Amino acid sequence: MIKQLYSLIQFDESVKTMEAGADNIGLVPMQNGGVPAHRVPLDRVHKIFDECKKRGVNSVAIMLTNDPEEMLQLAEEVQANILHIAGDGYTATPEFRQRLKEVAPDTELMQAVLVDDESAIERAKAVDPFVDYILLDSGLAPDTGIGASGMTHDWDIDAKIVESVNAKVIEAGGLGPDNVADAIKKIKPYGVDSLTKTSIKYEGGHMEKDIEKVRLFCERADQAAKEIGL
Numbered sequence: 001m002i003k004q005l006y007s008l009i010q011f012d013e014s015v016k017t018m019e020a021g022a023d024n025i026g027l028v029p030m031q032n033g034g035v036p037a038h039r040v041p042l043d044r045v046h047k048i049f050d051e052c053k054k055r056g057v058n059s060v061a062i063m064l065t066n067d068p069e070e071m072l073q074l075a076e077e078v079q080a081n082i083l084h085i086a087g088d089g090y091t092a093t094p095e096f097r098q099r100l101k102e103v104a105p106d107t108e109l110m111q112a113v114l115v116d117d118e119s120a121i122e123r124a125k126a127v128d129p130f131v132d133y134i135l136l137d138s139g140l141a142p143d144t145g146i147g148a149s150g151m152t153h154d155w156d157i158d159a160k161i162v163e164s165v166n167a168k169v170i171e172a173g174g175l176g177p178d179n180v181a182d183a184i185k186k187i188k189p190y191g192v193d194s195l196t197k198t199s200i201k202y203e204g205g206h207m208e209k210d211i212e213k214v215r216l217f218c219e220r221a222d223q224a225a226k227e228i229g230l
């Protein structure tokens with residue numbers, strides 16, 4: 001079971017998050033979008049992603065901009081393992097996928113799908129043929145993008161999507177140590193993702209990972225997956 005943790009800002013907390021069991025760590029490289037306090041300067045992105053490589057952890061660059069040209073520039077610059085499109089104004093296309101391969105041949109593509117009602121199933125199917133991952137998430141963040149709501153959504157829809165697509169499905173939206181096991185047992189995803197419930201939030205939008213909660217999240221996810229033979 002892949003455990004994906006967002007949204008890393010500092011180098012030291014990234015290392016601690018990897019040591020606590022994360023398989024994928026996600027961050028917002030400096031761009032036009034997202035809460036200013038969460039955007040990571042590019043020199044630090046490189047330092048964190050180099051550390052990921054050394055430790056065999058996947059680096060994920062989250063795109064909150066809605067400009068595909070800016071995404072491709074960033075993809076070329078950071079060469080992440082995964083590019084996660086989470087902006088609410090742009091959805092990946094086969095052409096985007098092709099251009100991503102040209103500028104970052106080793107970067108896989110993850111498309112966030114907003115699960116608001118059953119229409120999410122068709123939206124997931126539409127991107128399935130040309131993405132590597134589909135991330136199922138809740139709500140729209142007030143600043144930009146799909147996700148970061150801290151809320152769960154209808155897991156029955158997610159279970160149907162897992163059955164209907166070939167891409168690897170990452171379950172997101174309001175997951176934390178308290179409910180990750182239930183989500184895995186119900187949805188049977190390829191991976192699980194957490195932001196709000198494994199973070200400490202401060203005034204002004206600053207956040208840092210709560211390492212004990214990250215550790216618990218990873219431990220409970222692995223235990224649940226083992227129990228159902230995933």
Ligand SMILES: O=C(O)c1ccccc1N[C@@H]1O[C@H](COP(=O)(O)O)[C@@H](O)[C@H]1O
Nearest residue numbers: 006007145147148150173174194195196
């Ligand atoms: O990670 C962010 O900073 C972010 C900002 C804006 C939109 C989405 C973002 N992240 C994605 O949202 C999920 C779920 O968040 P939560 O656990 O429900 O709070 C997060 O893990 C990222 O995939």
